[in-house]
Amino acid sequence: MPKITPSEAIVETLVKQGVTHAFGIVGSAFMDSLDLFDTAGIRFISVAHEQGAAHMADGFSRASNKVGLCIAQNGPGITNFVTGVAAAYWAHSPIVVFTPETGSNTQGLGGFQETEQLPFFEKITKYQAHVGNQQRVAELLSRCFDYARLERGPTQFNIPRDMFYGTIDITLPEPMRLEGASGNPAALDEAVKLIAQAQFPVILSGGGVVMSQGVEEVIQLAEHLQAPVVNTYLHNDSYPCSHPLWTGPIGYQGSKAAMKILAQADLVIALGTRLGPFGTLPQHSIDYWPKNAKLLQVDRNPRMLGLVKKTDLGICADAKTATQDILHRLKAANTPLNAQANKEQRLAEIAKQKKDWEDELNTWGQQDGSPVAPRRILRELERAMPKDAMVTTDIGNICSVANSYLRFEQPQSFFAAMSFGNCGYAFPTAIGAKVACPSRPAVAYVGDGAWGMSLQETLTCVRENIPVTAVVFNNGQWGAEKKNQIDFYADRFIGTNLTNPSFAKIAQAMGAEGIVVDKPQDIGDALTKATKSDQCTIIECMATQELGDPFRRDALKKPQRLLDKYKHTNVD
Numbered sequence: 001m002p003k004i005t006p007s008e009a010i011v012e013t014l015v016k017q018g019v020t021h022a023f024g025i026v027g028s029a030f031m032d033s034l035d036l037f038d039t040a041g042i043r044f045i046s047v048a049h050e051q052g053a054a055h056m057a058d059g060f061s062r063a064s065n066k067v068g069l070c071i072a073q074n075g076p077g078i079t080n081f082v083t084g085v086a087a088a089y090w091a092h093s094p095i096v097v098f099t100p101e102t103g104s105n106t107q108g109l110g111g112f113q114e115t116e117q118l119p120f121f122e123k124i125t126k127y128q129a130h131v132g133n134q135q136r137v138a139e140l141l142s143r144c145f146d147y148a149r150l151e152r153g154p155t156q157f158n159i160p161r162d163m164f165y166g167t168i169d170i171t172l173p174e175p176m177r178l179e180g181a182s183g184n185p186a187a188l189d190e191a192v193k194l195i196a197q198a199q200f201p202v203i204l205s206g207g208g209v210v211m212s213q214g215v216e217e218v219i220q221l222a223e224h225l226q227a228p229v230v231n232t233y234l235h236n237d238s239y240p241c242s243h244p245l246w247t248g249p250i251g252y253q254g255s256k257a258a259m260k261i262l263a264q265a266d267l268v269i270a271l272g273t274r275l276g277p278f279g280t281l282p283q284h285s286i287d288y289w290p291k292n293a294k295l296l297q298v299d300r301n302p303r304m305l306g307l308v309k310k311t312d313l314g315i316c317a318d319a320k321t322a323t324q325d326i327l328h329r330l331k332a333a334n335t336p337l338n339a340q341a342n343k344e345q346r347l348a349e350i351a352k353q354k355k356d357w358e359d360e361l362n363t364w365g366q367q368d369g370s371p372v373a374p375r376r377i378l379r380e381l382e383r384a385m386p387k388d389a390m391v392t393t394d395i396g397n398i399c400s401v402a403n404s405y406l407r408f409e410q411p412q413s414f415f416a417a418m419s420f421g422n423c424g425y426a427f428p429t430a431i432g433a434k435v436a437c438p439s440r441p442a443v444a445y446v447g448d449g450a451w452g453m454s455l456q457e458t459l460t461c462v463r464e465n466i467p468v469t470a471v472v473f474n475n476g477q478w479g480a481e482k483k484n485q486i487d488f489y490a491d492r493f494i495g496t497n498l499t500n501p502s503f504a505k506i507a508q509a510m511g512a513e514g515i516v517v518d519k520p521q522d523i524g525d526a527l528t529k530a531t532k533s534d535q536c537t538i539i540e541c542m543a544t545q546e547l548g549d550p551f552r553r554d555a556l557k558k559p560q561r562l563l564d565k566y567k568h569t570n571v572d
Contacts, residue, residue: 007033007164009138009172011040017145017175019069021045021060021435022098023053027073029100029161034071045435045464048456050077052428054084057095059432061088062415063390063440065213067148068432071098074161075113082120083422085154089124090420092207094148096141097121097156104132104160117158126151131159138172146176152211152300180212180318182325183298187315192329194296194313198267199338200346201227204250205238206319208272208299210411214320215239218271221327226343227269228350230258233279234393234403234416238272241407247350248357250288251279253403253548256360257353259288264349266290270297272319274304276419283549298322361404370518371542374398374473377523378405381445381471384524386531389413389441390433394426394454396447397479401548424453430468431457441531444470448500449478455506461536462511468537469530472503475543483547488556492569507538518542 004012010033014022021043026034037044047053050072057068068088072078078099088095099121101107102114118128127147129140137159144155182188195201203225205218215238222229222245229239233251240246248255250262262268268290275297280289294312297305298319305314315322329335339346365375378398382405385391391406392415393399408414415433417425426444434442446454451472461468482496504514513535517526523541530537550556561567 003167003169005164006134006137006166006168007036009168009170010141010164011036011042012172013138013141014042014069015040016172017142018066022069022071023047023056023060023432024071025050025053025073025077027077027100029074030071030098030164032164045460047428047460050080051084051424052431052454052457052460054081054088054095054097055425055428056432056435058084058088058091058093059392059415059429060436061093061095062091063412063433064436065211065412066436067145068093068095069098070095071100073113074100074102074117075115078117079115079120082124085121086124087417087420087422087425088154091415091418092152092211093154094152095154096144096148097125097154099156099158101158101160103162105162107160118156121154121156124154125156126153127155129155129157131163134163134166134168135170137163137168138170142173142175150176150178180300180321182321183315183317187313188322188325188329190313191296191315191326192333192335194267194294195225195269195326195330196335196337198294199342200265201225201267201269201339202262202265203227203229204232204268204270204273205229205235206232206271206273207235207238208319209238210235212272212318212320213411214272214323215411217320217323217327219243221323224327224330225337225339226347227339228261228346230262232273233276234418235414236403236406237408237411237413240409242409245350247354249403250283251403252281252283253401254283255357255404256284256286257357259283259286260353261350263288263290265293268293268295270295271323272299273297274299274301275308277308278419280308365546368520369544371475371544372518372520372523373544373546374401374475374548376520377473377541377543378402380520380523381405381527382407384527385443386441389443389531390415390430390437391443391445392426392430392433393417393445394447394450395421395423395480396450397483397547398473398475398543399426399445399447400480402445423450426450427454427468427470428457430470431461431466434466434468442468443527443531444468446470446472447479448472448474448476448498448503451503455503458507458510458512458536458538466536467534469527469539470537471527471539471541473541473543474500474503475545476500477545479547480550483550484556486547487550488558490569502540504538504540513537514540516540516542
């Protein structure tokens with residue numbers, strides 16, 4: 001290439017890596033590159049808070065299966081990224097965190113907006129690059145994109161603000177592309193033997209199936225085995241809900257049908273999942289993890305194999321290609337399957353458990369009234385949800401109960417806060433998803449407490465013309481924590497009661513549409529109107545204070561008080 005400036009090299013690298021959007025807040029530290037974005041065809045989406053930018057990059061990545069990009073001013077702008085990057089790390093979302101830094105000639109002097117920016121992200125990124133030489137800007141930035149894509153997680157590109165200027169003579173690297181590996185042939189042969197011996201195999205379809213675009217391969221394997229399929233926790237889009245072998249998600253507030261089916265397994269085929277501890281806890285008073293079943297686990301990260309659940313066979317492989325190979329070996333060898341002998345009974349059991357669960361959902365918390373019971377709200381939303389919608393959920397009681405009601409036909413449709421569990425996640429993530437897939441409706445489920453952390457991004461939607469729908473459950477409480485105070489602290493409510501304004505009116509003041517619903521019969525119409533609208537809409541659902549089960553009964557204990565002045569607080 002001819003001699004170019006570092007800013008030009010940065011922007012040319014972004015273009016080579018397929019970047020079309022960047023999320024952030026404008027800052028002088030990177031303005032020389034930002035000035036080139038429009039000409040290069042990169043849309044800079046100006047947000048209200050940098051945490052929202054990181055969540056938007058996350059949502060963009062998860063909806064598009066591409067690498068998301070967020071960028072901000074050095075110092076406080078960068079530290080505001082931390083929570084969003086941690087959430088992306090635990091969601092395995094490939095994003096690049098572009099972090100301009102204070103100038104190299106004044107570092108260590110305690111100048112304006114100065115801080116050490118690499119340590120903040122050390123434990124929540126897959127790779128960190130620091131530019132100490134302008135000649136390496138394209139090489140290091142390209143590597144950040146390559147590693148984010150290949151290792152499925154955030155990477156950090158850290159560059160002092162004076163490194164954008166000058167003249168360099170470089171060759172731009174080509175993006176690195178690798179195909180997913182199917183695993184060790186001997187291990188795949190052993191997997192075929194395990195499957196052939198099983199009488200009641202159950203498939204767990206995890207996030208890795210979605211990320212590898214392998215849902216169709218899992219369908220083919222399930223149909224060949226006539227095996228029930230269970231979504232892993234918060235990956236409700238990893239198998240189509242209309243398929244007769246689908247049973248629903250396990251984990252907190254998941255499907256009783258899935259749990260009761262999984263409990264009968266003699267072989268669990270876990271595809272693309274680390275089997276996280278929170279996602280396999282007992283729920284609905286069902287200790288559903290089968291005690292005597294064998295476990296076949298497939299995951300692309302070898303550190304996840306056998307980490308949470310002891311495996312009988314672990315295969316380090318891409319979920320899609322491993323599933324393809326296992327099915328090919330089963331068919332090529334015409335392997336006889338023990339599970340064929342009781343196929344009809346198993347299919348009948350699947351149908352029975354699904355019917356029982358649906359019957360329960362049709363009555364559980366479905367009473368009329370105003371304000372509306374949470375489960376009635378969620379059922380009405382489920383019925384009205386467009387089939388191609390993308391749904392994001394925040395952390396919190398009602399959002400978590402939604403796990404019972406969120407069903408999807410296609411992958412890359414459900415984006416939850418995952419195991420980092422931070423408030424303020426859903427709305428900005430839905431914005432990023434909508435930017436990635438503008439033809440699909442994007443709906444965020446948010447509790448009223450968490451809404452206070454993200455409602456400012458309504459301004460982003462209005463300013464950038466991004467028509468996202470937010471459903472805000474207004475029940476005047478931090479519900480998940482209030483449930484703990486009910487169960488363990490004798491209804492001593494400290495910090496959990498909220499006094500809320502009209503969120504719909506706030507939305508209207510910001511230039512968005514605001515709708516209040518306080519009757520069950522109005523919920524579906526409100527969602528339909530919002531998802532068909534060409535402007536951002538906030539649906540404020542007035543909910544009762546009814547609460548679901550706590551996240552973890554094992555996480556707290558009944559209090560003990562040894563000092564006399566505190567002993568009265570030990571009374572239930």
